[in-house]
Amino acid sequence: MTDEQRLQAFEARIASGEKIESDDWMPDLYRKQALRLILTHANSELMGALPEREWIPRAPGMHRKLAVLAKVQDEIGHAQLIYRVAEDLARPLGLTRDDFMKDLIAGRAKFHNVFSYPAPTWADVGVIAWLVDGAALVTQGALLRTSYGPYGRILRRICAEEAIHLKHGEDIVLTLAGGTKAQRQMLQDALSRWWEPLLHFFGPPDEVSPNTEQMVRWGIRLKSNEAMRQEFLQNYAPKILEIGLLVPDPALEKDPESGVWHYTQPDWDVFWKVVRGEGPKTKERLSLRRLAYEDQAWIRQAVQGAHHVA
């Protein structure tokens, strides 16, 4: 079979809804694009544990403490599962988990913008678990049908757990919303802080890069940035407004005819700054990750032998 014939058979398989497995032939570009997407997800799970981790010692009460602890453990567990999928995909490229970790720590790898922001109050923990995990569930839910089989399979477990995180976050938010004036104010401030990063979460709307088009054509990813942002607004904006919170955007409104949510575009220069690694907490969180990686090297060696885990 020539490469051209292989490519045709590969694309026909994807068009018919068949999944690609790690040992199937795939175009080099498919492998690289899928790996990039999957690694961004894995890095985000790992980095996403850090802002919430800060709140384990400070959570109000034993139940909340256990819940945050369990969520952090889930996120690290997700990272483990996803890095494992990435390892198989990266093997023919000569890359291992060690390379993934070193790239992340050196600031060469991507992770979601939201994990570059501080979580100064307990209300931030609630908003993160409800809305950041809610946003993640929109993107990961869309990826359940990804053409790359091993990723889609592992996402089923991850999405089920993210759905639990969402309930945990909603419970914190609703408790604060029904609390004292000071608690409501703390919640409002947290939402106001997170609104722009949440809109950034799905990426810029004018994504017409050939790279993205190819990824959609190959079914690596399935929905556009704007389609996912609209889904998020549709799912969460009414729930936010219902509990008396103010969204810091007077233009936010659903078009009753088209069902499309209108909103003020967030500052995309800020988004690109965070992508470049210049977010308010990017460097601090990465150095925390580096510290953990270096301090725990002896544990990895003891547990894993020569092979290192995240």
Place this chain on the structure above:
Amino acid sequence: MLPETAPDETFYEVFGQTDRGEPYVQLGSLPAADPEMALVLARELFSRRGEVISLWLVDREAIHATERLDGDLIRATDRTYRMGEGYRVTVEKRRQLRRVTS
């Protein structure tokens, strides 16, 4: 066929059973230095909420796998004699027999 692993690492394929009487289903895989550590990691990764009552770990190297089988090729030939649909006429045959014997 499974991807080759480098000699210094062992990947374990993880299978779990959700309840007695249910089949073991592949859940994912993990790297570990030895089976004991693999079992500890598997419990942490795949049963934090008691999703399974039992786990099997298999060294990936120990798995013998077929190439992917071409189902279309098999289905292209008439195999209805192997399938339930090949015997839909039995109800009609019974009815005919009743007419003859009554």
